[in-house]
Amino acid sequence: MAKKEKEIEDYITHLYVHVNEIEHFVLFSGISVHQFIRQFSDLSALLLLKHQYEEASFNIHTQLEFVVHGQYNRFLKDFTERPTALCLLDFTDERKLNMLSPQEQAELLYIAHKKETLRLPFYHHLQNRFVYLTDEGEQITKIYFRDTEDFNLLVASVFNQQISEKAKSTAFWRKKNNIVLPELTSKKVEAYADYYEDGVLMSLYKMGKTSYGIEMRSLPENIFPDEVLGDLKLHLEKPADFLIEL
Known part of the structure; x- marks a missing residue:
């Protein structure tokens, strides 16, 4: 049986990230x-x-x-x-x-x-x-970071907060089965540093009962960051470039 294509509703959250390393700032949408x-x-x-x-x-x-x-x-x-x-x-x-x-x-x-x-x-x-x-x-947010590690920590935190919120709806089930939530680490965020400079859409979804995935899609340079989340359907039609498994 062919695997069902994901719909927009299947995703938990999306985050657009575009890093300007020279000027120490990052453009976000979805934060x-x-x-x-x-x-x-x-x-x-x-x-x-x-x-x-x-x-x-x-x-x-x-x-x-x-x-x-x-x-x-x-x-x-x-x-x-x-x-x-x-x-x-x-x-x-x-x-x-x-x-x-x-x-x-x-x-x-x-x-x-x-x-x-x-x-x-x-x-x-x-x-x-x-x-x-x-x-x-809050359609577009610009943050200047003194330390790149703070950027990695923030991106990881955004997704971990969303995973925690998603899990609240199954809190009884988690307690019963002693489930430990998966976590995105700052080291894993840092591993994709080269791609943030071109602008990427990071899309979180639930893969299984205790696992999550973050699809990463490089976006064209000529897009407007504040319009990314409004054009999700268009961007999600493109296959993901990478998948971070949690």
Whole structure:
């Protein structure tokens, strides 16, 4: 019997990834600020360069607002209720904000306005690991990474979170059979580094009772990243280039 072709409904989630290694940023479609903060929940504070959150703290030196670790849940809840364009970066201590020069402050405002940088946006005083930018509908997200390993960890986390959510619907069955969920490791994400530079669509689906697969499809350079998920049917007609088995 011929194997049944998968339909769009057979997939759990899709993630588009396009890495710009020279400028240290990645374009995503299919990722959310909730997933980002859930993975990097150890970040001390977030400087809000573009937002509409009304309960943020205010830094006099920079005239910018920020949220600290204990406010993340409230911040995310507000974003869910009132989606908006976001631009933020992490920092370690408010005292370090007071050390930013006028030039550095101007660069931060430029990032928020243009969604691009004048130079690599990693500041000595802030010790930031990221700059995170997304549009109102989170159709396209641009993240600057200081460390490539954080990119690998984030991609792995996005899929592992989805596998965990999928498994919740069979929680009783899992408990009864003592099933350990499969996991995508950052090392396995890193193994496909060469392909992210051209832009790939990563599509997660359930292969069996306890196994999952991630199909990877290279996409043309002339596509618009914010339209990838809207054109899924077209992209999925192309056979997968690779399959990551979990």
